[in-house]
Amino acid sequence: MASQLIASHRENAVVVTDKAAIKKKISEVLKNAKFPLGVMPVDEAVELGYNPSSGFLWIIRKKKLEHFFKGINRKATLDAEVTGFLEERRMKKITGIKAKELMIWVSLTDFRIDDPASGKIIFTATAGITKTFQISAFEEEEEEEEVKKVEEKVAEPGKKMEEAKKEVEVKN
Numbered sequence: 001m002a003s004q005l006i007a008s009h010r011e012n013a014v015v016v017t018d019k020a021a022i023k024k025k026i027s028e029v030l031k032n033a034k035f036p037l038g039v040m041p042v043d044e045a046v047e048l049g050y051n052p053s054s055g056f057l058w059i060i061r062k063k064k065l066e067h068f069f070k071g072i073n074r075k076a077t078l079d080a081e082v083t084g085f086l087e088e089r090r091m092k093k094i095t096g097i098k099a100k101e102l103m104i105w106v107s108l109t110d111f112r113i114d115d116p117a118s119g120k121i122i123f124t125a126t127a128g129i130t131k132t133f134q135i136s137a138f139e140e141e142e143e144e145e146e147v148k149k150v151e152e153k154v155a156e157p158g159k160k161m162e163e164a165k166k167e168v169e170v171k172n
Helices: 002-009 019-032 136-171
Strands: 014-016 045-051 056-061 065-069 074-087 090-101 104-112 120-125 130-134
Touching (some): 002 045, 019 045, 130 136
Antiparallel strands (some): 074 090, 090 104
16 A cells, blocks of 8 residues: 555655665755654665655665664654655654554554644554654654764774774783
8 A cells, every 4th residue: 555655656756765865855854844853763764755745755664674762762663664744743644653552553643743832742543542752852862873973983993092002002
């Protein structure tokens, strides 16, 4: 079903397949819709498409992804194909995302920010189950990823420095 939806919205859509371009595009699309970047993980994504005229967004991965949202202490699974219609402060008719709630997996159908001043984001699952979380819980995740990348870049030269210090100590 998701593949058919993607095919029907592919015309006039912006489609990206490069890993860096996917991250850049999801960042742009979510910022325009007034969402924090951490709300829609694109880990292992091989294609991202967005049709601005219909608001249809899709993410394709090679396989299902399990993602742990640290800020809300919840696990979610994202199918190989995730789709939905994006509007300002709302994503609706979502397919391909399930969240664990009370030891059962429920399909996510919608998430929205009704009042930006409240700092809350509301997730709706099948059967009308809703959960509200702080928007900042999803902003922290994106910041953590950036900090991790910087730490990795800094750590490599640090290792070389430690090795050099050991060599100097051995020679003395």
